[in-house]
Amino acid sequence: MGSDSTKEKIVQAAKQIFLRKGMDGARMQEIADEAGINKAMLHYYFHSKDQLFDEVFYGILSQLIPGLISIFKSDKPFLDKIEAFVTEYDTYMSRNPFLPQFVFREINRDPDQLSRFMSDRGLNFELVEGMINREVSNGNIRPITFPHLFANLIGMIVMPYIGRPLFQRKLFKNDPIEYDRFLLERRSVITQFVKQALGA
Amino acid sequence: MGSDSTKEKIVQAAKQIFLRKGMDGARMQEIADEAGINKAMLHYYFHSKDQLFDEVFYGILSQLIPGLISIFKSDKPFLDKIEAFVTEYDTYMSRNPFLPQFVFREINRDPDQLSRFMSDRGLNFELVEGMINREVSNGNIRPITFPHLFANLIGMIVMPYIGRPLFQRKLFKNDPIEYDRFLLERRSVITQFVKQALGA
DNA sequence: AAATAGTTTAACCAAATGGTTAACTTTGCA
DNA sequence: TGCAAAGTTAACCATTTGGTTAAACTATTT
Known part of the structure; x- marks a missing residue:
C-alpha cells in the first residue's frame, strides 16, 4: 500500500x-x-479543500504552540525564559518563513475555530500571565501587563518575516544573505531590547 | 452624470x-x-479586478506613507518623533483596523510592484536611517541599527491589530470594549517601552 | 426636438475551480 | 491462485468567477 x-x-x-x-x-x-x-x-x-486545510493548519499549530508554552514552565530566571522564547520562536520561523503571515491570515479568516482549537487543547495564557504579574509585584521588572508584553514580543519577532519582501528590498538592497544575517542578529537584539525596556 | x-x-x-x-x-x-x-x-x-485593486491599494498607501515620513522631518527631539510616529500610525490603524493585515498580505503577493511604487514616489528610509545613526554616535540612545528599530516599532504597533481576533478572545474574554481600551493604552506603553530600551 | 455621448442594466460567455464517477490497477491475504 | 479491498486515474460535472455585449436609458448639446 x-x-x-x-x-x-x-x-x-x-x-x-x-x-x-x-x-x-x-x-x-x-x-x-x-x-x-x-x-x-x-x-x-x-473530503474537501477545507478539511485538507484544517489538517495542515492545525497540524502546524499543534507542533508549534506547546513548545512555546513549555518554555515558560521551565525554572529558568524570567528573563532567560524570554531569551529562550525569542530564540525558539525565531528558529522555528527561520525554518518556516511563510508561517507567520499564514497564521495571521487565517486568524482573521476563522478566528472562532482557532480559538476553540486552543481551548480544546488547554492552550491558554493564564500560567504565563500570572508569572509576569508576579515578576512585576516583586519589583523584578518594570510594570507591564501580560497582553502588552506579549504583543510587543510577538510583534518584534514576527515582523521581519511578515515584512521580508519589502524590508529586504528597501533596507538591504534586496540581498537575501544580508537579510538572513539581520534575522539572526534579531534574536539577541530583541532580547536585549526587552531586557532594557523591562529595566532588568 | x-x-x-x-x-x-x-x-x-x-x-x-x-x-x-x-x-x-x-x-x-x-x-x-x-x-x-x-x-x-x-x-x-x-478595466479589471487587478486594476481596481491597485487603485484602491495604492490609494491607501499614498495617503498613509507620506504622513509617517513627514513626522521624522519635523524638528522635535528624536524621542518625541518616535512618540508622534507611534501615535500617528496607531490612530490611522484604529480608523482602518484591517489595514495592516491587508498591507502585509499584499506585500507578500506582489512585492516588486510595491517596491517600485515606493521608489517612484521617492519614499525611502535613508533620511530616517541617517537620523538614527546620528543619535547613536552622539550617544543619545543605545546602539541600534535602523532596520532593527524599525522592525521593533512597526511590529509592536501593528501586532494587536493583526492578531486582534485571537488576542481579544484569549486575553480579553472577547470583550471588544476592553480590547479598544488596550489598543489605546498601547500608544503610551510602546513609547515608554522604546524610550527605556533605548536608554533615554 | 433630434442627435449625440455618457451611463446603466440584464443576459450571456469562457475559463477556472472544487468535487464526483466509473473504470482500471495494484496489493494483501485466504 | 484468485478475489476482495485499497489505491489510482482520466473524464466528467456543476458552480463560481471575472469579464463581455448589446440594448436601453439619461443627460447634454445644438
Missing part, C-alpha cells in the same frame, strides 16, 4: 502551497501537481 | 471588501453589491 506515502506526500505538498498562498489563494490542482499525483487523490484522502 | 458618484461608490465599496478579504478572497459581485450597483459598472470604470 503506497497509501501512507501518498497521504504524506499530499500533506507536505498542501503545506507548501497553503503556506505560500493561504486558503483562498491555493488551488487543489496546484497541490496535486506539487505532490505529483492525480487531483482525485486529494479527495480520496481528504 | 452620476458618474463621479458611482465611481466613488465603487472605490469605497472595493476598499471595504478588499481590506477584509484581500485580493484573492474578494469577489467582484460582492463589491458590486456593497456599492449597490450592477457588476458591469465595475468593468466600465475599471
Whole structure:
C-alpha cells in the first residue's frame, strides 16, 4: 500500500502551497501537481479543500504552540525564559518563513475555530500571565501587563518575516544573505531590547 | 452624470471588501453589491479586478506613507518623533483596523510592484536611517541599527491589530470594549517601552 | 426636438475551480 | 491462485468567477 506515502506526500505538498498562498489563494490542482499525483487523490484522502486545510493548519499549530508554552514552565530566571522564547520562536520561523503571515491570515479568516482549537487543547495564557504579574509585584521588572508584553514580543519577532519582501528590498538592497544575517542578529537584539525596556 | 458618484461608490465599496478579504478572497459581485450597483459598472470604470485593486491599494498607501515620513522631518527631539510616529500610525490603524493585515498580505503577493511604487514616489528610509545613526554616535540612545528599530516599532504597533481576533478572545474574554481600551493604552506603553530600551 | 455621448442594466460567455464517477490497477491475504 | 479491498486515474460535472455585449436609458448639446 503506497497509501501512507501518498497521504504524506499530499500533506507536505498542501503545506507548501497553503503556506505560500493561504486558503483562498491555493488551488487543489496546484497541490496535486506539487505532490505529483492525480487531483482525485486529494479527495480520496481528504473530503474537501477545507478539511485538507484544517489538517495542515492545525497540524502546524499543534507542533508549534506547546513548545512555546513549555518554555515558560521551565525554572529558568524570567528573563532567560524570554531569551529562550525569542530564540525558539525565531528558529522555528527561520525554518518556516511563510508561517507567520499564514497564521495571521487565517486568524482573521476563522478566528472562532482557532480559538476553540486552543481551548480544546488547554492552550491558554493564564500560567504565563500570572508569572509576569508576579515578576512585576516583586519589583523584578518594570510594570507591564501580560497582553502588552506579549504583543510587543510577538510583534518584534514576527515582523521581519511578515515584512521580508519589502524590508529586504528597501533596507538591504534586496540581498537575501544580508537579510538572513539581520534575522539572526534579531534574536539577541530583541532580547536585549526587552531586557532594557523591562529595566532588568 | 452620476458618474463621479458611482465611481466613488465603487472605490469605497472595493476598499471595504478588499481590506477584509484581500485580493484573492474578494469577489467582484460582492463589491458590486456593497456599492449597490450592477457588476458591469465595475468593468466600465475599471478595466479589471487587478486594476481596481491597485487603485484602491495604492490609494491607501499614498495617503498613509507620506504622513509617517513627514513626522521624522519635523524638528522635535528624536524621542518625541518616535512618540508622534507611534501615535500617528496607531490612530490611522484604529480608523482602518484591517489595514495592516491587508498591507502585509499584499506585500507578500506582489512585492516588486510595491517596491517600485515606493521608489517612484521617492519614499525611502535613508533620511530616517541617517537620523538614527546620528543619535547613536552622539550617544543619545543605545546602539541600534535602523532596520532593527524599525522592525521593533512597526511590529509592536501593528501586532494587536493583526492578531486582534485571537488576542481579544484569549486575553480579553472577547470583550471588544476592553480590547479598544488596550489598543489605546498601547500608544503610551510602546513609547515608554522604546524610550527605556533605548536608554533615554 | 433630434442627435449625440455618457451611463446603466440584464443576459450571456469562457475559463477556472472544487468535487464526483466509473473504470482500471495494484496489493494483501485466504 | 484468485478475489476482495485499497489505491489510482482520466473524464466528467456543476458552480463560481471575472469579464463581455448589446440594448436601453439619461443627460447634454445644438
